[in-house]
Amino acid sequence: MTSPLLSLSGVSRHFGALKAVDDVSLDVPAGARHALIGPNGAGKSTLFKLITGSMPVTAGTLTLAGQDLTGRSEPQRARRGISQTLQHSSLFLSQTVEDNVLLAAQRRHGSRHSLLPRRQAAARDRVGGLLVDVGLEDRAGTPVASLSHGERRQLEVAVALACEPQLLLLDEPAAGMSPAESGRLVRLLRSLPASVTLVIVEHDLDVVFALADAVTVLHLGRVLLTGTPDEVRASPAVQEAYLGTGRENLFLDGPSSTAGTPGTSVRTEVV
Amino acid sequence: MSDVAIVPAAESAPPPASPGRPPGRGPRRVVPAVLALLILLVLAAVPLFVDPFGTSTLSRVLVFALFAVSLDLLVGVTGLPSLGHAAYFGVGAYTAGLISLHVTSEGVVPVLAAAGAGAVAAATTGWLAVRSSGVFFLMLTLAIGELVFQLAQSLSSVTGGSNGLFGIPAVRVGGAALTLPGYVYWFVLVVAVLGFGMMWLISRSPFGAVLRGIRDNEPRMRSLGYSPFRYKLAAFVLAGGFAGLAGGLFAAQVRLVTPSEAGTAASSLVLLAVILGGAGTLWGPVLGAAVVVWVRDALGPNLDGHGPLVLGLVFVIAVYVLPRGFAGLAGLRARRTGPTGPTGGTA
Amino acid sequence: MAGWFDANLVSILNGFAIGSLLFILAVGLSIVFGMMDVLNLAHGALYLVGSYLAVTFAAGEPSWGGFLTALGIAALAGLIAGGALSGMTEPLARRPILDQALLTLGVSLVVAEVLSIIYGNDVFSISPPPGLDGSVAVAGNAYPTYRLALIGVGLVLAVIVFVVVERTSVGALVRASVADRDMVSAMGIDNRKVKVAVLAIGSMLATVAGVLGGPVYGARPGLDDTILILALVVVVIGGLGSVKGALIGALVIGQVESLGRALLPDLASFILFGTLALVLVLRPRGLFGPRKLAGT
Structure with a gap:
């Protein structure tokens, strides 16, 4: 068993009394395609920022290929091989x-x-x-x-x-893409060599299940479950977490049947 | 400055070709090169056809234009609006004046020392200014400018106080003193053109591309692994160095340096030249500088010395009607050629 | 220690007088920026307008009538100027805040130049109104009565501003605007009216400070820049939009200006800059600045 590329141990981020990310431990092996999902407010975006370094952790440690990066700034982490795409396009417009x-x-x-x-x-x-x-x-x-x-x-x-990058973090890369465009994106991401490890936050479950070999479900800032896509789909705990949102059949029916409910509302709820 | 990032590229003025593209490719490169050569020839021939007053006014334009372009490196290319840039111009001018008085007035020595002093002054004050952004940067640079102004006034044993540093000997080249305005003009022209050339190269270099990236989207640059602070400080030091170079030329040309050269009014005027010409284009501020010097030195005497009043009004009007400066006017026409790295959110 | 205190008492008192003046200036600048995102670089020029009004109306034989007339006209001029500035910045409201700062910079150049056309380049001194033009003994030192009065005025104004901002509904609006402008406009309050009012009052404070500061600093070209920078340093140190910050910043800079100049005359400018640098290194948003930088 090789040591994981990215390892989070007890990572937390508190905003006053609010625990946006609460004691998250997670190992992502090199070459993995790892998806982060969870309902709104689950702490996915915050966790993302804690990994990239644009926000400091309140507690916990974070290592990349065995190196402790907890105290490193965002540019330093980027130079050590963490790269990202953001939820909202952030480009050089001129x-x-x-x-x-x-x-x-x-x-x-x-x-x-x-x-x-x-x-x-x-x-x-x-x-x-x-x-x-x-x-x-x-x-x-x-x-x-x-x-x-x-x-x-x-x-x-x-x-x-x-x-x-060694580690590529993608925050909803397919958001707002046409089906053709997101299909192309999936093919591109699939074709990436194993030297690039992917961590992907995505609300389009087609994309998630087409890509991911492991899925972590976050709920209220905590890790609910980490497993294979099939395990996650079958997990009663995951369904429980989504029950409050009224999408209990989402995982039971499998990815393609999400079209059964109005696509947009599913997407916004699952994110 | 998030403001900058939302400037639509369509409103920004396109330089002739993409920065960073290898020079010397395609016909779009040839036209500007020929144009630049022609302008250079005309400028070189000026003392042969223009009277001494006109020649020395043009010398002032060149000096002020070099100063303005150095500020554009900060304002337009890096997106750092400085209101204290005259501080480094003043440091350069005093340094060149003092070296000419006490050491040597041999051509390049005072001028290069001025550039070095400007860069050192920018490094010692810039680390603080560059930590901040937006209006905070504006306020800090304003304070730095006032600090240098007050120093120039209070250190009268060195600087001559409010009377200024006078009796600066004429600049020498190869031992011969340049007393005629025409020769001084040529000296200024050569140094200024070299300065322009260096700044143009810097803005087209990979380093310049990083500066434009910081101007457009600093958080993204951080996530790409660049440390914006280092680059901004480097840009600040370079801009200070070129401002110092311009100050050195000023001392050689006018041979009198007063504290007001470093004051807030001077900083405002040079910022006006950049805004008026169009920030980020490098050539725009040259035109802006020409207008400012022309109003102040040529038109001013006909207005009872109230050129600054006209300049203030021009400033107010420019903010309203020329948000992208003169370069913005050119950009209206050339928009389709593919805008690349133009104005910051300043003008 | 007591000996040192005695020897420098006059400087310390001067520091309070300057601090008092700076507070009046800076609180306007700070609230205008904190609430409206307008960095008013014409603030120094407005101060100078007040000082020259004092030259005109309080000239000749010192009288309360002249002084109060100057104060009244300055206050009116400040209100009008603030309203005008508000109108002038309105078309730029959707542009980067830097454009508004540049506009006020242009306005300040014009105003300063007009003043120098009217009053020339002479240095004017302004005498305090009768009864305040003498000096009183403070712990064995003769000290100008006017400056003591200025300290008093500054204290009274500070109390008034505090009570208004912290205790009244208008003050609640001010604080809410500093914290979250969009929320305030979402509550159905006309942002433009607020802007006119805030800029008018801020500018009035500047012109009034110009009259009050007249007997201390006089009136001369270039004073506008000096004053503007002191006020900006106060605001940067105190934190944008904070009344408490403006007060503490003004008191600190008042002492730096006065005591610093008295003790280390050659280094006074460095001490001012050093204070600024020190505060910004330790607290990049100023001592009482907002958590999030507004508008940058």
Whole structure:
């Protein structure tokens, strides 16, 4: 048994009396495709921020490949191989698609301190390859401000991958995507090498069950259950957690039948 | 500054091509290069055709333009609106003046020392300013500018107090003193063009791309593994260095340095030049500087010395009608060519 | 210790007088920014307008009539100027807050220049009204009566502002606006009317401070920048939008300005900057600043 890539131990985040994330312990082995799900207010987004370092933990420790990162800042964690896409697109709006990805790629390719213009051939090749992967190769020179919502999500993924992460955190990457776009995203994420470990927060259960080999259910800031997708679907405890939201049949029916209830309301409730 | 991130690119003015793209590719590169060369030739020929007063006014424009472009590196490229940038101009001017008086007035020595002093002053004060953002940054830089102004006034044994530092000897090149305005102009032109060139290269470099990234979306840069503080401080120091360089040229050209060179009014004027010209474009502030100097030095005497009143009114009007400066006007036409790295949320 | 205190009593009292003046200035600046996100860089110019009004109306033989006239006209001018500023910044309300700051910077350049056209570049001194123009003995030192009175006025104003902000419904509105502006407009309160009122009162405090500060600082070109920066330093140290912060900041900076200059005249500017730096390193949002930075 190799040691996990990402290991959370007793991680908590309190806002006054509110325990948004409460004593979460979680091991994500290298190469895993790990999904985080849970009802609204379960603490998924907070946990996400605690892992990326944009928010400090109240208690607990966090290690990446055996290194303690608890006290490290967000940029330091990013340089150690944690990359992320955010729930709301966070891009460089006045710049082109290519420049956006290049900003991420040039940090890896060593020329970021240069005060003189550089060709950055290696970084540009990588950018070109990533744009092909996410399907934006025809949009390289387009300003981000004129991209569609779905295209921006795709670009987010390209930017995150350009950091060459060990651990890629995706916060609702398929939000607002068309079925075709999210299908493409799933194929892209599936094709990622095992050297990239995925942790994904997603409300589109099609995407979750198509990708994940392990699922953690959060409820009220605590881990309710971690298991395979099948175990999670079958778990009475998980159904219990969702009962309050009136979606008790959600997991019983399997992913494809979520279309039975109005899709949008399911999505907002499950998130 | 989250404000910056929501500026639609369509409203921003596109430079001729994407920054960071290797230079020397495609016809879109050739036209600006030819244009720049032509402008350079015309500028070099000025002393041959223009009277000494006009020539020295143009020298002032060049000095002020270099100063304004150095501020644009902060305001437009990095998104840090400084209201105390004259502090580093003043430090440079005093340094060059003192070195000319007490050590040597041989060409590059005072000017380079001025640039170094500006950078050092920016490093010692910038670490504090750069920790903050938005209006806090504005207030802190304002306070820094006032600090330098008061120092210049109170350290009268060194700076000459409110009378200023006078009797600065003419700048020398290869031992010969440059007393004619035409020669001084050429000296200023060479140094200023080198300064412009360096800042242009910096803004097109990977480092410049990082600065624009910080301007557009600082939190995202952090999550990409960049430490914004270091880059902002580096930008602040570079901008301070180039402002110091401009101050050094000022001392060589005017040969009198007073505390007001470092004061709030001077900082406001140079910010006006940047806003008026269009922040983030580097060439816009050059035009803005020309307008400011022209109103103050050429138009001012005809207005009973109340040029600042006109400039204040121009400032007020510019904020309303030219949110992207002159460069914004050009951008209206050139919008379709693919905007890249223009104005911050400042103008 | 007692000897040191005696020797520097005059400086300490001066510090309180300056602090009192700075509080009047800074509380307006701070509330306008805290509530309305308008950084009013014309605040110093408004102060100078007050000082020059004192030059005009309190000139010649010192009289209460002249002084009070100056105060009244300054207050009126401040209210009008604040209303005008509010109107001028309204078209920029949807633009970055920096644009509004730049607008007020332009306004301050214009106002300062107009003042120098009217009053020239001379340095004016302003005499206090009769009865306050002498000096009283304070622990064996002669001390100008006017400055003691200024300390008193500052204290009274501080109490009034505190009572208004902490105890009245208007004050509750002020505090709510500082904390969460959207909530206040969601409650159906017209944000624009609030803005006019807040800017008018803030500007009035600046012009009134100009008259009150006249007998201490006089009136001269460039005073507007000096005053603006002192007020800004007070606001930054105290924290934007905090009345308590403005008071503590004003008292600290008053002592730094007075005692610092008396004890270490060459380093006074460094001490001012050093105080600012120290506070910001320890408390980046100021001593009593909001948890979240408004508007940046």
